[in-house]
Amino acid sequence: MQSIVKYRHFNLILHALVWGIVLTFPYLISNAENQYKIGPLPGFYFTLSGIIHMIIFYAGTLFLYPKFLNKTFWWLYIISAILLIILSVWLKSNMLEWWFPDDYSDARTHVLFPSVMAFIASILYSITAEKIRAEKLKNENEAIQLGMELKFLRSQISPHFLFNILTNLVSLARKRSEHLEASLLMLSGLMRYMLYEANKKISLQQEVEYLESYMELQKLRFGRDVKIIFNKELSPEGTDFSIEPMLLIAFIENAFKHGTGYTDHPFIKIDLAVSEGVLFFKVKNQFDESDTNKDESSGIGLSNVRSRLILLYPGKHELVIHKDSNLFSINLTLQLL
Known part of the structure; x- marks a missing residue:
């Protein structure tokens, strides 16, 4: 106006x-x-x-x-x-x-x-x-349409994320795990993040802390059954960059969903680095081609993040998804400037 x-x-x-x-x-x-x-x-x-x-x-x-x-x-x-x-x-x-x-x-x-x-x-x-x-x-109409589409995509994140997390908590409850209480407290923090931060751009440092909380929650569930490697290289300047919230989590969720429970020695490796305003994000995990862990929500996370990247970072991102034998990897390059 x-x-x-x-x-x-x-x-x-x-x-x-x-x-x-x-x-x-x-x-x-x-x-x-x-x-x-x-x-x-x-x-x-x-x-x-x-x-x-x-x-x-x-x-x-x-x-x-x-x-x-x-x-x-x-x-x-x-x-x-x-x-x-x-x-x-x-x-x-x-x-x-x-x-x-x-x-x-x-x-x-x-x-x-x-x-x-x-x-x-x-x-x-x-x-x-x-x-x-x-x-x-x-x-103006395109901007309104894109805004509505982005709002819809963001609205998909929370139920999809909660569905996966609650599945994890059910697993801990069945085991009568002593980590259930800690998991619930961690889930509370993640939900607070989704409620108050998911509708605006946030600092990269906040997004990294969110990823780390999510991985800690998964470690409580899997313990030593899954090898989780997280490498990050963030300079003090790098943490000040802004990023769309809950953009990277879909790739990690996908790795835990399809890279655990169906292989003998499951591992998930995550690399995150920022150099001169460019984010380099890699996720690699094993998967079983006979994996039948499919449901109606399967694929929502990756398709969602693809759409959000196109809307929010047109011409400023490159996403490569690769399957090789029983290895699944994603490689995201994102211009933050």
Whole structure:
């Protein structure tokens, strides 16, 4: 809304400036000894006719073009344009004859053409303004659509994440694990993060702490059954970069979902580094091609993160997903600047 008001103010100032120059043009380039003439046209007549041209321009732009130039009233538009030009020619001819009789014979040849040009200028301006408005409306609609799509994608994160976490807690409950209470407290912290941070960009440091909390929760579940390796290289400057929240977690969730319980020696390796404003993120895990751990929510995380990357980092990311034998890996390069 504020940008629209600024645009209108700028447009108003621009119109006032242009017409101000047009109406005062004789007094800027000529002198009183020559009656401020521009060619055969007296300066005062040039200003009066300029006012008429301004009326023609805005009558065509603000009324005739938007009201009549359509499939129904196009003929009325043409008739109105002709009448408007004829009226202006009559007014200017009479002004010359009554007020500037000495210049009438030389200046009358300049009566018709400026009126026609003023009307043509109104047509060109209206077409250009209409295209700008249409493009602006298109961009606004696209922004609204993208915002709604992003909101929907973000809304998918929480239930999908909670579904996986609650599955983990059920596993601990069945084992009557002593870690169940610690897991619930950790889940509480993760839920707080989702509620208050998931709708805005956050610092990379916050996202890393979230990933670490999630991995600690998984360690409580699996203990030493799964080898988890997390390497991070973050300079003090690197932690200040902003990132879309819960963007990286989908890859780690996927690794735990499909890289544990179906291989003899499961491992998950995660590498995270930032260099010169570019994030390098890698996740590698074993998987069993006969894995039948599929449900309706399977794949939501990866497809979600792909869509969010396209929406939020167009042209600023590269995602490579690779399967080799029983190894699954993702490699994400993301420009944070």
